Amino acid sequence: MTFKILNNCNLIRNNTLALQSTAEYFCEVINTADLREALTFARSKNLAVTVLGAGSNVVLKNNLYGLVININLKGIRHSIDGNNVVLSVAAGENWSKLVEYALRNNWYGLENLVQIPGSVGAAPIQNIGAYGVELSDVFISLDAMDIRTGEINSLPHKLCEFGYRDSIFKRKRKNRYIILEIKIKLSLTADVQYDYPLLSEALKKDTQKPTGPITPHIVARTISDIRRRKYPDPSIIANVGSFFKNPVLNSDSVSRFLECNPLAPVFEINGAEYKVAAGWLIERCGFKGFRSGNVGMSSEQALVLLNYGNASSRELLQFSESVKQQVLSVFGISLELEPSVYGSF
Ligand code: EPU
DSSP: OOOOEEEEEEOGGGSTTOOOOEEEEEEEESSHHHHHHHHHHHHHTTOOEEEESSOTTEEEOSEEEEEEEEEOOOOEEEEEETTEEEEEEETTSBHHHHHHHHHHTTOBSOGGGTTOOSBGGGTTTTTOEETTEEGGGTEEEEEEEETTTOOEEEEEHHHHOOBTTBOGGGTTTTTTEEEEEEEEEEESSOOOOOOSHHHHHHHHHOSSSOSSSOOHHHHHHHHHHHHHHHSOOTTTSBOOSBSBOOOEEEHHHHHHHHHHOTTSOEEEEETTEEEEOHHHHHHHTTOTTOEETTEEEOSSOTTBEEEOSSOOHHHHHHHHHHHHHHHHHHHOOOOOBSSEEESBO
16 A cells, blocks of 8 residues: 555544544554654644544544544564563554464463453553553563654663553653554463453353463453443444553552442552552443433443443543543542544534
């Protein structure tokens, strides 16, 4: 495919919430030469640049002014050093396929992150995580192009400032870099993590599980089953997975919260901070399975906001605001959106 820049492009197929949104300019890039050309074009017209991967963690408002670049760089390289496998993976690879590829090769460390939708390049931005493991646990470094200069920089783990659903790319370095490739370290030896409550319960109940040790393949299959039950396929009902982050409280606030809500699921992050399950808060406010017009919260997992079809970004964001308001008034806890919001109405 030759590189071309389109004008007034409909992005409905570029976001898994299926929102109608128009990019002033849009292009797909498959190599760094195309990317440099796209950035030169943006600079020449003084356009803002928005980077889009698989669109599985974004809310797009009606208009995205400037140039929207869809990163479609492909390629996976690996090297084996003793017990470690170092993988260099291009940003446009599909995350879930990467996990399957690693498992097929018996390279371990990604099994808990199976079936997470989205592209590899988006993974470090929110430090994707599930069932007790985060990308930061296997991450070594990434290569990124500086949007302002076109220079390629290598950023090691420490400089990415990873946190719970957080990194420097959501804060100080927001809209500064385009991630081209990530480097991760996997292992030839299994070290399965299955302490996460829903996962360990599911493993206990699994009667088809072969006897013997729990392998990464068993963990991946069990998580895939949980995810299939809880997270609707966006190609059937449009969604972005969790719509809110789990709020993080300090130990004083969490003690006060637990005094009033002793049954609430709370997970320790480090000695000083705790995550409260936002799905539980939303469910207690009566939103689980609640639908209003074209949008609603899933009946399987109250943290998942659904677009039943034809919702506008305004309707969707108004609905999410009413969920936030209700949680705030009932629990005094402020929810934050998990996906990034781009554009204007
Ligand atoms: N819960 C409810 N009601 C609900 C949903 C959850 O009471 O409707 C309770 C559950 O019973 C459980 C607790 O909340 O005790 C946690 O639920 P779950 O294990 O389903 O995880 P979560 O905290 O709701 C997070 C991530 C998911 C990730 C899972 C598993 C965030 C924002 N979400 O959800 O990530 O898959 O843990 O690790 O951290 C995503 O980011 O898009 C995503 C799907």
